[in-house]
Amino acid sequence: MKTVLITGASTGFGLKTAERFLAEGWDVVATMRDRSASTLPASDRLRVLRLDVTDPGSISASIAEAGTVDVLVNNAGIGWxxxxxxxxxxxxRHIFETNTFAVVAMMQAVLPAMRExxxxxxxxxxxxxxxxxxxLLSIYSASKAAVNALTQSAALELAEFGIRVAAVLPGAAPSTSFGQSARAKIAANGGFxxxxxxxTQRTLAGMQEAAGGPVTTPEEVADAVFRAATDPACPTILAAGADAVTLFEGR
Structure with a gap:
């Protein structure tokens, strides 16, 4: 039985991804900063571990407890x-530490065993x-664009060792906690x-209006992540959700 480790699995994309892998019969290690926040159903194929992706000690402890990791899903992140x-x-620095550097740290933690x-x-x-x-998304976008470049380059250098690397790009997902958490951080850091x-008022009004258009559901992201994890023919960059697919194909 294969094992997947998912970061940021307490809500949204991570939660639905954990549920998808469980439904497919995988062993799932669902990680999050607060284990009590988990709403995943009890299962003998599920372990819920505490993990702060910005803490090297927490990463080492979680990887050691997880054991063999066949698939790593770097989902944890913050909005801004x-x-x-x-x-x-x-x-x-906090945004890049969480959204970008933590991805590198998690990759470095699992790669020696995968390579072996x-x-x-x-x-x-x-x-x-x-x-x-x-x-208003310039810093957040930059942190995620770095993940795309990291993924594409790492895919080339790791293919020699039988390791695949892919990035899933969700579209707009108002059903997740991104907006709420981002606004809370703004208020705590001096506002606009x-x-x-x-x-800002015009931009936020436009975003609110656009929220009535095509959106990406957490289930669609979970489907894309599962495909990336299990389909050797999956492209290195995979859009999730109709709105993201339209953007990707129109580049």
């Missing part, structure tokens, strides 16, 4: 919505905002710059 000028450098076995798959969850520039007040 603000202008470049309104983003404190400390927050920018000459098998394994790593799936990095990115975002469709890397396909279409959007205002006053000079951008009118622009």
């Amino acid at each position: 919505l603000n202008a470049v000028e309104g983003t404190p450098m400390e927050m920018m 076995r000459r098998s394994g798959v790593i799936v990095n969850v990115s975002s469709s905002v890397t396909l279409k520039p959007l205002p 710059p006053e000079a951008y007040a009118d622009f």
Whole structure:
């Protein structure tokens, strides 16, 4: 039986991805910062572990407890919505630490064993905002664009060892906690710059209006992640959701 380790599995994409792999008969290691936040149903094929992807000690402990990891799904991440000028450098570092550097750290943690076995798959969850520039998402987009580039280059260097690497790019997903958590972080970090007040109001109104259009569901992301993990013919960059697919095909 194969084992998948999923980061950020308490809600949204990570939760549905864990449920999908369980439904397919996999052993699942669902990781999250707070184990009590798990809503996954009890199963003898499920282990819920505490993992802070920005803490090297936490990563080492989780990987050791997980044992053999056949598939790593790097899903954990944080949202941010603000202008470049309104983003404190400390927050920018935190975003990249969580969305980008943590992906590298998790990859480095599982790669020695995968390389020794000459098998394994790593799936990095990115975002469709890397396909279409959007205002107020510049820092978040940059952190995810780095994940795309990392994925594509790593796929080339790891193919020799029988390891596949792919990135899944979800489209707009208002049903997830992204917007809520992003707004909370903005409020805690000084809000939007006053000079951008009118622009921000127009932009947020436009985003609200667009939310009534095509969206990506967590189930669609879970399907894409499962395909990336199990289909050797899967492309290195895989869009999830009709809106993301449209962007990807229109590049």
